[in-house]
Amino acid sequence: MNIQQNISLKPYNTFGIEAKAKEFVVINSLEELSILCAAFNLSERKILILGGGSNVLLTQDFDGMVIKINIKGIEIIKETNEHVWVKAMAGEVWHEFVMYCIDKNLAGLENLSLIPGCVGAAPMQNIGAYGAEIKNTFESLDAIEIETAEIKTFSNVACKFGYRESIFKNEAKNKYIIASVTFKLNKNPNFNTSYGAIQQTLEKQGIKELNVKVISDAVIAIRESKLPNPKELGNAGSFFKNPEIPQAQFESLKLQYPDIVGYPTQNGNIKIAAGWLIEACGWKGKIVGNTGSHKHQALVLVNYGNATGSEIVNLAMEIQKSVKAKFGITIQPEVNII
Numbered sequence: 001m002n003i004q005q006n007i008s009l010k011p012y013n014t015f016g017i018e019a020k021a022k023e024f025v026v027i028n029s030l031e032e033l034s035i036l037c038a039a040f041n042l043s044e045r046k047i048l049i050l051g052g053g054s055n056v057l058l059t060q061d062f063d064g065m066v067i068k069i070n071i072k073g074i075e076i077i078k079e080t081n082e083h084v085w086v087k088a089m090a091g092e093v094w095h096e097f098v099m100y101c102i103d104k105n106l107a108g109l110e111n112l113s114l115i116p117g118c119v120g121a122a123p124m125q126n127i128g129a130y131g132a133e134i135k136n137t138f139e140s141l142d143a144i145e146i147e148t149a150e151i152k153t154f155s156n157v158a159c160k161f162g163y164r165e166s167i168f169k170n171e172a173k174n175k176y177i178i179a180s181v182t183f184k185l186n187k188n189p190n191f192n193t194s195y196g197a198i199q200q201t202l203e204k205q206g207i208k209e210l211n212v213k214v215i216s217d218a219v220i221a222i223r224e225s226k227l228p229n230p231k232e233l234g235n236a237g238s239f240f241k242n243p244e245i246p247q248a249q250f251e252s253l254k255l256q257y258p259d260i261v262g263y264p265t266q267n268g269n270i271k272i273a274a275g276w277l278i279e280a281c282g283w284k285g286k287i288v289g290n291t292g293s294h295k296h297q298a299l300v301l302v303n304y305g306n307a308t309g310s311e312i313v314n315l316a317m318e319i320q321k322s323v324k325a326k327f328g329i330t331i332q333p334e335v336n337i338i
């Protein structure tokens with residue numbers, strides 16, 4: 001294990017922000033992770049766990065130890081006539097793991113194709129896209145408790161998954177390092193094509209017979225047409241969550257703004273498209289210094305090259321203020337601001 005000093009984090013975050021880590025270590029195995037926890041007294045240190053760095057915004061140099069999780073491995077651990085349980089180590093690249101499952105014709109993750117980042121971060125915010133979330137197929141995860149260096153197993157219920165939420169963003173924040181995640185996938189799929197854009201893309205492509213591969217391909221095509229590739233333009237996906245408001249508030253906003261976009265949630269509220277709110281405030285495609293709101297997706301804030309984390313935070317605050325002033329709705333960041 002090689003602990004390096006004063007390392008640039010620019011290659012390790014998809015926003016492409018320059019910030020230095022006082023200490024930086026890449027962890028390649030469970031053994032290294034256990035040694036690190038036990039020998040370096042991590043519970044007493046300032047640490048930042050990183051996977052692919054695709055959901056963080058660095059606002060300053062990190063005056064502590066950055067731990068990049070690179071533990072690899074995928075294993076089928078159980079199989080019945082209907083299901084297959086697949087365990088992936090935290091450092092596996094999420095999309096490569098999804099492709100592994102699709103190659104084996106296992107269903108459940110195809111709608112989540114092409115989400116950047118690593119397997120270990122996926123439970124943090126219960127990643128979701130195109131009508132699916134990992135909680136739909138998540139079986140359990142193993143994590144090292146930082147204080148004791150012991151492995152703890154979390155079931156689906158124990159993770160307290162919600163929309164872009166889990167226990168690891170709340171009461172268990174900074175207490176665990178996720179080491180592996182197990183998914184229960186289907187041999188006999190029940191495809192989820194309810195998201196309008198998937199249906200339209202499949203129709204356009206003339207696809208009649210569904211399988212995991214064609215759904216994955218459709219999702220990839222939609223994502224590539226809408227979302228900026230972080231290799232070309234720094235970003236961390238949606239900067240804000242889509243806010244939920246009561247039905248009555250939605251009805252009254254709809255009288256004033258008939259085009260407002262919202263979808264009913266299971267608890268009777270309405271989830272509003274934050275991208276619509278931001279666009280309606282005039283931000284879409286606007287460039288502010290080195291940053292801006294993306295021209296095809298207002299919810300995605302981008303780094304045009306030399307932005308600092310603070311510049312992006314300032315833009316986010318301006319956007320938040322204007323959405324609040326126009327619609328009375330407070331939009332909350334989805335990205336982890338460090």
Ligand code: FAD
Binds near residue numbers: 090178237
């Ligand atoms: P990181 O950014 O490295 O870390 C995110 C958080 O998790 C940090 O707080 C970090 O400390 C913590 N963490 C990371 N690994 C571990 C670990 N092993 N143990 C404990 N804590 C850990 N997200 C969606 O949900 N849906 C989308 O459709 C989506 N689309 C995106 C599109 C683009 C272009 C981009 C850039 C991002 C998108 N995202 C999306 C956000 C992001 O891809 C996900 O949140 C992803 O899961 C982050 O993974 P990561 O490995 O990069 O996490």
Ligand code: EPU
Binds near residue numbers: 129
């Ligand atoms: N819209 C606008 N203007 C915009 C962007 C969106 O009016 O600039 C409206 C459109 O009506 C559009 C609707 O918002 O139909 C929804 O847009 P989109 O399908 O792009 O989805 P989203 O709600 O903006 C969410 C997730 C994405 C996920 C997609 C697909 C959040 C915060 N974001 O975006 O996740 O990929 O749905 O399911 O829930 C991420 O978390 O980083 C992320 C990219």
